Amino acid sequence: MLGGGFGLYQAGLIKLTPEPDQQMTRALTAAQKKITELESQLSDFGTKLSGQDSSSAVSALENKLAGLEEKVADAANAGGSDAAAAVDALKKDVEALKSDLSSISTGTGEGAPVNLQPLQDRLASVEESIKSASSVDLGPIETRLSDLEGGSSAAASEAGKISGSVTALEGDVKSIETKLTELQTRLQNTEATAKAAQTAVSTSDVSLKTLADSQARATETLSSLSSDIQSVGAANTAALEDVRAELDALSKRLAQVESTMGDATARETAARALSVSALKSAVDSGRPYETELAAVKAGLPAGMDISALESHAKTGVEPVSVLIAQFPNVARSVYQTFSEPEESGDVLESFLASARSLVAVRGPGNTDGTGPDAVLRRMENAVSKGDLSAAIAASKELPDAGQKAAADWTARAQARVEVDALTEKASQEVLNALSGKS
Known part of the structure; x- marks a missing residue:
């Protein structure tokens, strides 16, 4: 079901977060990155303060703080479902920055003491801004989030139905694939049978032709034999006539001998x-x-x-x-x-x-x-x-x-x-x- 919802989300059919909230999230992320960079730079500045010019360090901090004020203003104007968490993170980062400023103001080193009061005033202003940002009315945003969650649930239900339909469709597709495989097998068998039948027909044609030739030769032979039989029959008839004539002659001669010899x-x-x-x-x-x-x-x-x-x-x-x-x-x-x-x-x-x-x-x-x-x-x-x-x-x-x-x-x-x-x-x-x- 979640996979179906995610697919619908990827297709653009379901939108879980509005465009202003995404912009706020990007702004807060950028502010956190800046604060992290400030912390890193303040740490490096604290370790190298003794050998550097305090005025240049304060100027760098002022620039960083100005950027931080701008980011806080953007976060306050943007608002969103993750604003409270972002404000808490900013508070922690500001506290860390104040701690670093305190360490700078009490540090030892050569040169005149640095006047950090303007920075501290500006930092206090940032804190007030953060506090005012923490008191932003998040009710409309939460209402919109609830609506979005309901829509997400409905979308998830629809996605479940769609998933069931997809599953049914997959089963139908598999059944169709099975039938297609069977049809392909039957088609192959039919092709093989057709080829065998074609071969058999070719062989039968050759056999029929051979049989026809043999029958033609047999007909010729029978005709020749019939002619020979007729010739032999005529010759036999003539021979039988000759034999009959000889028998008649012998019978006459035998009768003469018997008459001569007696009984x-x-x-x-x-x-x-x-x-x-x-x-x-x-x-x-x-x-x-x-x-x-x-x-x-x-x-x-x-x-x-x-x-x-x-x-x-x-x-x-x-x-x-x-x-x-x-x-x-x-x-x-x-x-x-x-x-x-x-x-x-x-x-x-x-x-x-x-x-x-x-x-x-x-x-x-x-x-x-x-x-x-x-x-x-x-x-x-x-x-x-x-x-x-x-x-x-x-x-x-x-x-x-x-x-x-x-x-x-x-x-x-x-x-x-x-x-x-x-x-x-x-x-x-x-x-x-x-x-x-x-």
């Missing part, structure tokens, strides 16, 4: 005959015949023993021609077993035996004998005719050493004989079964 029974007969022929060809050539045997086996009776064929199916058996070509060496080995010379024989006999072993036995010779030489001749004759069964039967009449020498060839020849016999039997069985069906 399913005729075809089965032909297939089994071909499998028997394939088996005989594989066996005669000496190559493996697992596949051919499996085809023939499907048409054989269930109880027929073909274990000999199955045991050689993976490796095959040597052909008859090969066995015939291998026999001369076998014959020599057999002949050596019974044509060795005696240990007591001479060298010539040993040489002749070696020569005979290098030459196979030739000519009809004596095949009816019982000796090993006759048996070997019978084997040679049978092998030369391709009769492996007879050669095998004759080998059983050889001595043990001869049988051992021919054992390997005899086993291979026996396998050939058995395979040939079973092949022939299987072929006959298949053919018999086919002839029975027909």
Whole structure:
């Protein structure tokens, strides 16, 4: 509240003291300063009086006193709320001045005594003036001061109201500032959102343009694909027509073949005959015949023993021609077993035996004998005719050493004989079964 009143006072809306009172206050202040200066100078004068001229000191005091009289007159004419205090201060200063004058009049020093009576008379006059000033009627001034205090109270009340209004205004201003801050924040957020939206729109524009370009390219590609599909469709249609024509041709040819081969029974007969022929060809050539045997086996009776064929199916058996070509060496080995010379024989006999072993036995010779030489001749004759069964039967009449020498060839020849016999039997069985069906 005081701050509001002071502000109003500073603005010139409230005047606490009138202009004449301010002038009186300045006059009294100036008088006090002068009296203080006089006291200081009198003090200095008292300490230096012994060495100075008394007349000059008295003249200086007279001048000072004249100035003091003038100041007192101004204070009496001015009047004011602080007049009593100022008069009391002047009284004290005058008393001090009188004391200083007394000390001067009684002081010791060279020269004639100073006549200070005129100064004292003038000082007494100043005192009377001060007393008359102290009896100034201050009632009007006090009344004016009371009015001013009442006005000050009213002004203080108004200032309080104004202060409350100012406080309310400050609150409103703060509320407005808060709202402005919020609005600024919202504006910044809106700007950021707008920038983000603008960026998104720009990105969307680019994306839409890219999408449009991609769609245009896709449209072109689809057009090209549609054209290609139409071309392929036409080509497929033509190809299908060609395939249909070829199927028709094949169907006609198949019908001709079926009419030529007969029904399913005729075809089965032909297939089994071909499998028997394939088996005989594989066996005669000496190559493996697992596949051919499996085809023939499907048409054989269930109880027929073909274990000999199955045991050689993976490796095959040597052909008859090969066995015939291998026999001369076998014959020599057999002949050596019974044509060795005696240990007591001479060298010539040993040489002749070696020569005979290098030459196979030739000519009809004596095949009816019982000796090993006759048996070997019978084997040679049978092998030369391709009769492996007879050669095998004759080998059983050889001595043990001869049988051992021919054992390997005899086993291979026996396998050939058995395979040939079973092949022939299987072929006959298949053919018999086919002839029975027909």
